[in-house]
Amino acid sequence: MDGPFMTAFPPSLTVVLHDVICGAGGQALVQIEQLEMAGPGWVGIIGANGSGKTTLLKSLGGRLSLLSGSILLDGEAHEASRSALAQRIGFMPDAACLPSDLTGRMVSDLVAAQTAEADQTQALAALREALGLERFWARPVAHYSAGMKQRLALYCAFVGGQRIVLLDEPFNWLDPVSLFDLKQVLRDMAQSDYLLITTLHEPTILLTSCTYGLLLEGGRVRMTLKQADLQRFSQNPAGFEAYVVSALRTGVPGMERAVIA
Numbered sequence: 001m002d003g004p005f006m007t008a009f010p011p012s013l014t015v016v017l018h019d020v021i022c023g024a025g026g027q028a029l030v031q032i033e034q035l036e037m038a039g040p041g042w043v044g045i046i047g048a049n050g051s052g053k054t055t056l057l058k059s060l061g062g063r064l065s066l067l068s069g070s071i072l073l074d075g076e077a078h079e080a081s082r083s084a085l086a087q088r089i090g091f092m093p094d095a096a097c098l099p100s101d102l103t104g105r106m107v108s109d110l111v112a113a114q115t116a117e118a119d120q121t122q123a124l125a126a127l128r129e130a131l132g133l134e135r136f137w138a139r140p141v142a143h144y145s146a147g148m149k150q151r152l153a154l155y156c157a158f159v160g161g162q163r164i165v166l167l168d169e170p171f172n173w174l175d176p177v178s179l180f181d182l183k184q185v186l187r188d189m190a191q192s193d194y195l196l197i198t199t200l201h202e203p204t205i206l207l208t209s210c211t212y213g214l215l216l217e218g219g220r221v222r223m224t225l226k227q228a229d230l231q232r233f234s235q236n237p238a239g240f241e242a243y244v245v246s247a248l249r250t251g252v253p254g255m256e257r258a259v260i261a
């Protein structure tokens with residue numbers, strides 16, 4: 001396998017998809033011939049509603065079985081083992097599905113107990129602080145607002161100690177202050193020892209926070225944006241938005257092999 005990242009980055013921060021078909025009920029929803037992602041960094045996946053972003057994240061995180069193909073972490077294939085993927089990759093639960101009778105702390109402890117390496121690092125403390133979780137830590141989830149549930153769900157993606165973390169539309173419902181603080185903490189994590197893979201609907205966040213971009217349409221990767229592409233637009237967020245919208249509106253040919261590292 002080629003690509004500079006295989007030697008330049010810690011092997012535990014590489015995700016490679018080979019001939020992957022993901023779906024539900026036997027129906028193919030996402031098809032990816034070859035996609036290589038390497039951290040540290042932050043991959044923002046953007047695409048129309050129904051383009052397959054959530055299906056892709058669920059498959060990467062072991063929440064959906066692959067219909068075919070394989071996912072390699074650290075060069076090791078995981079075509080059949082959903083549980084191996086779930087152990088190795090942090091996954092943000094659906095905020096609306098958190099257990100309402102438990103307190104925030106109980107939910108967090110429950111998620112941390114699922115992996116061998118629950119995280120107590122400084123990065124996690126910074127995240128907890130940015131999310132302001134301790135203010136409602138002892139309250140049952142049933143009493144949380146939508147934004148509070150979103151903050152707790154986000155936190156749960158990190159408490160297992162994994163360094164590859166999947167976040168599905170993490171910024172929904174967040175107020176301006178928590179959004180600002182959270183983006184800063186996630187940027188810091190993506191600069192040190194995390195590979196974050198998030199779905200997004202806002203091109204400006206992709207431009208200002210992510211290190212790589214991936215455009216998905218019709219279940220296929222249509223375009224990758226590397227750091228140089230994002231830097232080209234750094235002074236022109238409106239131009240970047242127009243560029244992304246145009247690519248999504250008009251469509252571009254699918255890519256057989258996409259490397260973002």
Ligand SMILES: Nc1ncnc2c1ncn2[C@@H]1O[C@H](COP(=O)(O)OP(=O)(O)OP(=O)(O)O)[C@@H](O)[C@H]1O
Pocket residue numbers: 024025027029047048049050051052053054055056
């Ligand atoms: N359980 C399912 N069974 C059949 N089709 C499904 C199922 N879940 C999703 N789909 C279909 O798969 C496609 C991709 O859905 P997915 O939720 O991955 O899209 P998305 O890009 O995350 O969309 P959004 O931006 O609206 O969240 C859609 O056409 C959707 O209707």
